[in-house]
Amino acid sequence: MYSWSYTFVPNNLRNMKVLKFGGTSVGSVKNMENVKNIINDGSKKIVVLSAMSGTTNTLVAIAKNVLEKEPNEAVDKINKLHEHYFVTIDELLKDVELNVKTKAYASEIFNFLLNSTYKDYSQELENKILAQGELLSTFMFNTYLNQEGISAALLPALDFMRINSAKDPDLFYIKEKFKTVIDAAPEANIYITQGFICLDEKGAVSNLQRGGSDYTATIIGAVIKAEEVQIWTDIDGMHNNDPRYVEKTHPISNLSFDEAAELAYFGAKILHPQTVLPVREDGIPVRLKNTMAPEALGTLISAETSENGIKAIAAKDNITAIKIKSGRMLQAHGFLKKVFEVFETYETSIDMITTSEVAVSLTIDDDRNLDKIVSDLEEFATIEVDKSQTIICLVGHSIVNHESTFKLFKILQDVKIRMISYGGSRNNISLLINSNDKLTTLNKLNDYLFELVTL
């Protein structure tokens, strides 16, 4: 297996911090000013930026218009985006020369987008469209720092960030190229780069999937063996439940890498699912902070494990459950192997699995090859498929057999559970429910597990 860990890192790259700022953090001039104040402390650092909030969603919608041959709708969206950016540039850049230079750069991008609306759709074109948000935000922010007299340099992510054919970061390439781009700007104090965007193994523009700027930050962190990676966002750290669905949530001060990885993978939107992977091996801490409230403690993710018991709940939607029933399963060894081989053939990973004497139930979140999978399984079993399922994941250190976990089973009388996975690891209990029951289930779990409802 490829190791994230490196032994040699040039001295000029060691011990820097990597700070990533998300969409809201660069989403307005006021917030960009907050970012400037946070990063301008005199120490050399890498700053990774997302696109301004809302931009990538609009670019996704524009790409869809291209796919569906709706150029008028696309042009309308591009014009609105253009107007929004020019207003922001006027507010941000009072220096006339820098203002004109930035508008010229932005105009090139909007012209590219307009030209794209009449082209034939391809995945490559979509990826190029999606890349424009980060290119815009970093150019604007770098120019803003220049205007404010701060020594900054822009490192183009497409000059160093690359994924391989398995869509994993090509670490050897990234390390070599990163050193080259940074060496080209030795005098700068703050290095700004785009999150999310990268090249693929053929050199075409690609990306690290939605929310991927977090991943960019930890990949860079691993490559330079950063002292710390900080993810600055619009909330004061990882909360114990999803604040979009549950009212009474609170930030968690410490998480282990494993706990954070489980929560990110199972739907805690504050972190891209793979964020923790690059830095776990080297024990590089990841700190989650709030750009709008920098004094708040946030969450520290590190190799330390703190107290036992359930710490947080996350939910992952768009899950498909597959029940595989076979009379021949009874006492037949090799049955599960056959089942797994089908999923392996279609490169589809399984999240949850439960078995009984006559059936196996499992879940997948990537249903692109569902029809083929079902058809292969039907050669030796009867299949039932349930879409629109949600995995609720309870995470903490040593939660299996922990004294507080019994409360979980008390609430089972109140919520409908399709599957339950207990004991797979000591740090995770997963429940599969119908997505319609998600809101009630998250709230009930919150009341019972964290709000000390008497049972």
Ligand code: ADP
């Ligand atoms: P950014 O644009 O900075 O990357 P995101 O929107 O990707 O920000 O992530 C932050 C959001 O994640 C929060 O505003 C919050 O609504 C959502 N979120 C979901 N689950 C959690 C959680 N467990 N803790 C904190 N935030 C969460």
Ligand code: ASP
């Ligand atoms: N701008 C990208 C997105 O919206 C990447 C990110 O925000 O992390 O998905």
Ligand code: MG
């Ligand atoms: Mg994000």
